Amino acid sequence: MSSARPIASSPGDAQGEGGGKKTARPSERPPSLRSPEPMTDGIVAPAPPVPLRDVFRRFWPYTRGGRRWLVVILAFIVLDPVVDAAEIWLFKIVIDDMLVPRNLHLLLPIALAYLALTFFAGVLAFADEVTSTWVSERFLLALRSDLFRHVEGLSLGFFERRRLGDVLSRVTGDVDAVETFLLSGIVDAIAQVLRLGIFLGVLFYLRWDLTVLALLIGPLFWWTARRFSRRVKAASRERRRRSGSVSAVTEEALGNIVLVQAYNRQRWEHGRFERENLGRFRAAMASARIGAVYATVIDVIELAGALLVMGLGTWELTQGRLTLGGLMVFLTLLSRLYSPIRGMSGLSNTFYSASAAAERIIELLDQRPQVVQAATPRELGHARGEVLFDDVSFRYPGTTEPALSRVSFAVAPGEILALVGASGTGKSTVAKLLLRFYDPDHGTLRLDGNDLRDLRLDDLRNNVAVLLQETLVFHGTVRDNIAYGRPDASEEDIVAAAHAADAHGFISQLPQGYDTVVGQRGRLLSGGQRQRLAIARAMIRNAPLLILDEPTTGLDAESGRRILEPLRLLMSGRTTILISHNLLTVRDATQIVLLEDGRIADQGTHGQLLSRSAAYARLYRLHVPDDTPLAKVPS
Numbered sequence: 001m002s003s004a005r006p007i008a009s010s011p012g013d014a015q016g017e018g019g020g021k022k023t024a025r026p027s028e029r030p031p032s033l034r035s036p037e038p039m040t041d042g043i044v045a046p047a048p049p050v051p052l053r054d055v056f057r058r059f060w061p062y063t064r065g066g067r068r069w070l071v072v073i074l075a076f077i078v079l080d081p082v083v084d085a086a087e088i089w090l091f092k093i094v095i096d097d098m099l100v101p102r103n104l105h106l107l108l109p110i111a112l113a114y115l116a117l118t119f120f121a122g123v124l125a126f127a128d129e130v131t132s133t134w135v136s137e138r139f140l141l142a143l144r145s146d147l148f149r150h151v152e153g154l155s156l157g158f159f160e161r162r163r164l165g166d167v168l169s170r171v172t173g174d175v176d177a178v179e180t181f182l183l184s185g186i187v188d189a190i191a192q193v194l195r196l197g198i199f200l201g202v203l204f205y206l207r208w209d210l211t212v213l214a215l216l217i218g219p220l221f222w223w224t225a226r227r228f229s230r231r232v233k234a235a236s237r238e239r240r241r242r243s244g245s246v247s248a249v250t251e252e253a254l255g256n257i258v259l260v261q262a263y264n265r266q267r268w269e270h271g272r273f274e275r276e277n278l279g280r281f282r283a284a285m286a287s288a289r290i291g292a293v294y295a296t297v298i299d300v301i302e303l304a305g306a307l308l309v310m311g312l313g314t315w316e317l318t319q320g321r322l323t324l325g326g327l328m329v330f331l332t333l334l335s336r337l338y339s340p341i342r343g344m345s346g347l348s349n350t351f352y353s354a355s356a357a358a359e360r361i362i363e364l365l366d367q368r369p370q371v372v373q374a375a376t377p378r379e380l381g382h383a384r385g386e387v388l389f390d391d392v393s394f395r396y397p398g399t400t401e402p403a404l405s406r407v408s409f410a411v412a413p414g415e416i417l418a419l420v421g422a423s424g425t426g427k428s429t430v431a432k433l434l435l436r437f438y439d440p441d442h443g444t445l446r447l448d449g450n451d452l453r454d455l456r457l458d459d460l461r462n463n464v465a466v467l468l469q470e471t472l473v474f475h476g477t478v479r480d481n482i483a484y485g486r487p488d489a490s491e492e493d494i495v496a497a498a499h500a501a502d503a504h505g506f507i508s509q510l511p512q513g514y515d516t517v518v519g520q521r522g523r524l525l526s527g528g529q530r531q532r533l534a535i536a537r538a539m540i541r542n543a544p545l546l547i548l549d550e551p552t553t554g555l556d557a558e559s560g561r562r563i564l565e566p567l568r569l570l571m572s573g574r575t576t577i578l579i580s581h582n583l584l585t586v587r588d589a590t591q592i593v594l595l596e597d598g599r600i601a602d603q604g605t606h607g608q609l610l611s612r613s614a615a616y617a618r619l620y621r622l623h624v625p626d627d628t629p630l631a632k633v634p635s
C-alpha cells in the first residue's frame with residue numbers, strides 16, 4: 001500500500017498489473033489524446049461497469065481484521081508532513097539566522113536537529129511501510145482466497161462457457177487493483193487531505209495573502225482531472241480485458257501444445273497471441289499517452305501558480321516585507337502543497353483506473369452456481385446405491401435441443417446399468433446429472449429414494465466414484481493421485497488399491513515408485529497406466545455408486561482388455577452406471593438402456609435387446625463381428 005503512497009500523479013499510474021510506470025517517450029508522443037481501440041474485438045468480453053460507490057461497498061468487508069491497523073497508519077500519515085514542515089522551517093532558520101547574518105554558532109544545534117529529524121523520518125517510513133504492506137497483503141490474502149473458493153464452487157456450466165485463462169488472470173492479476181482502490185486509494189486520500197491541511201496552516205501563518213493567491217489555481221486541477229477521468233477509465237478497462245485475453249490464448253495454446261505442434265499450428269497460435277498482445281500494447285500505450293498528457297497539463301498549471309507567487313514574493317522581498325528565508329520556505333512549502341492538491345485531483349483517476357479491474361472481479365463474484373444446495377439439506381451417510389431416473393428431461397443452457405428427453409430407469413443396489421448409443425445421444429449427460437453438475441429441467445433423480453436436490457452436495461458426491469472418458473491426473477506423485485480419492489487413506493490402503501487396479505506392477509518399476517511425479521495431466525504415463533491409476537483412485541474411494549464413462553476409450557485392444565479385470569473388481573458390490581458405445585464391455589450388465597437422440601429407444605438385457613432391437617444388434621455387430629465373449633462382467 002505504501003508503495004503506492006506517493007499518489008499516482010498521472011491517471012494511468014494506478015494499475016495493479018503490468019505497467020507500473022509508463023511514460024511515453026517523446027518520439028512516441030501521439031499528435032492527439034486518444035482513447036484505446038473500441039471494445040469490439042478481442043476474445044474476452046468487457047465486464048459490465050459498476051459505480052465507484054458500489055465497488056467500495058462490495059470490498060469494504062474484506063478490510064475486517066486490518067481496520068484498527070488503518071488507524072495506526074493514519075497516525076503515521078499525520079506525523080509525516082509534520083516532520084516535513086519542521087525540516088522546511090529549519091531551512092528558514094538556516095538562511096535567516098545563520099547564513100544571512102553569517103552566524104556559525106547555530107551550526108551544531110541545527111545539524112543535530114537535522115540528524116534527529118532524519119532519523120525520526122526513517123523510523124517512521126520503516127514502520128509505515130511494514131504496517132501498510134501487512135494491511136494490504138492481509139486484505140489481498142482474504143480476497144484472493146475467497147475469490148478462489150467462490151470460483152471453485154461454480155457449476156460446471158460456468159467453466160464450459162468461460163475461457164480459463166481469463167479467469168486465471170482475474171484471480172491472480174486484477175485482484176491486486178482492488179487493494180489500490182480500497183486501501184491505498186483511501187489512505188492516500190486521507191494523507192493528501194492531512195498534508196494539505198498542515199502545509200496550508202504553515203503557509204497561512206507565513207503569509208495569508210500569498211497563500212490565497214497560490215490557491216487560485218486549485219480549481220484548475222480539479223477541472224483537468226474531471227476532463228480526463230472518462231478516458232482513463234476506458235483505457236484501463238481495455239487494458240484489463242486485453243490482459244485477460246492474453247492469458248486465455250496462452251492457456252489454450254500451451255494447454256493443447258500436443259495438438260498445436262502435431263498439426264503445425266504454432267504460427268497460427270502465435271498470430272492469435274500476437275493480436276491480443278498487440279491489443280494490450282495499444283491499450284497500455286493509450287493509457288500512457290493519457291497519463292503523460294495529463295501530467296504535462298498539471299505541470300503547466302502548477303508552474304503558473306508558482307510563478308504567480310514568485311513574482312509577488314520577489315516584489316515583497318524588494319519592499320522588505322519578506323525575508324529571503326521566508327520567501328524560500330514559502331516557495332518550498334508551496335511545492336509541497338501542490339503535490340497533495342494534484343494528488344487529490346488525480347485521485348478520481350486512480351479510482352477509475354483501479355475500478356476497471358475491480359469490475360472484472362465483481363463480475364466473477366456475481367456468478368452464481370446453477371446448482372445450489374437446499375437450505376436444509378438431508379444427510380445421507382453411506383448410501384445403499386439405489387438409483388432412479390424418473391421422467392428426466394434436460395437441455396444445456398444456451399442450446400435449443402434437449403440432451404435428454406423423458407428418460408426413466410431404475411438401478412437396484414449392486415446392479416450394473418449400461419448406457420449405450422451412438423455418439424452425442426446423451427450418455428455422458430446422464431453422468432453429469434447424477435453428479436449434480438446440472439439439475440434436470442423436468443423429472444427427478446433419486447439416490448436411495450432421496451431427490452438429489454434435497455441432499456447435501458458433499459454427501460452425494462462422497463457416495464460416487466467416477467472414471468471419466470478423459471483420465472484426470474494431477475501434476476503430483478503417484479501416491480497423491482491415488483489418495484486424491486480419499487485424502488485420509490493410509491499407505492496400506494493406497495498400495496492395496498494399486499494392487500486391485502493392476503497398477504502396483506508398473507508403479508514399482510517407476511524410478512521413484514509411489515513417489516514418482518507423473519507430470520502435468522499424467523503425461524509421463526501411458527494411457528493404460530493413467531487409466532489404472534484412475535481405477536485405483538476410484539477403488540480407494542470405496543463409494544457405493546460407480547460411474548464409468550467410456551473407461552476403455554483411447555486404449556488399444558490389449559490395454560483395454562488389461563483394465564477389464566480391475567474394472568470388474570471395482571464394480572463388484574457397487575451400483576454401476578456404465579457408459580459405453582463399445583458393447584463388448586456391457587453385454588453382461590443387469591440391464592442395458594439404448595439411447596437415441598436423448599430418448600430411451602429400448603431397454604432390457606443383452607439377450608432381449610439383441611433379439612428385438614435392430615439398432616442394438618447393429619451396434620453390437622460393429623464391435624463383436626464374431627461374437628467371441630471377451631469380457632464377462634459379473635452381475
Ligand SMILES: Nc1ncnc2c1ncn2[C@@H]1O[C@H](COP(=O)(O)OP(=O)(O)OP(=O)(O)O)[C@@H](O)[C@H]1O
Nearest residue numbers: 160396399403422423424425426427428429430581
Ligand atoms: N456443456 C454442453 N453444452 C451444450 N451442449 C452440450 C454440452 N455437453 C454436451 N452437449 C450436447 O448434448 C448432447 C449429448 O452429449 P453427451 O456428451 O451426453 O453425449 P454422449 O452420448 O456421451 O456422446 P459420446 O458418446 O460421444 O461421449 C450432444 O448433442 C452434445 O453436443
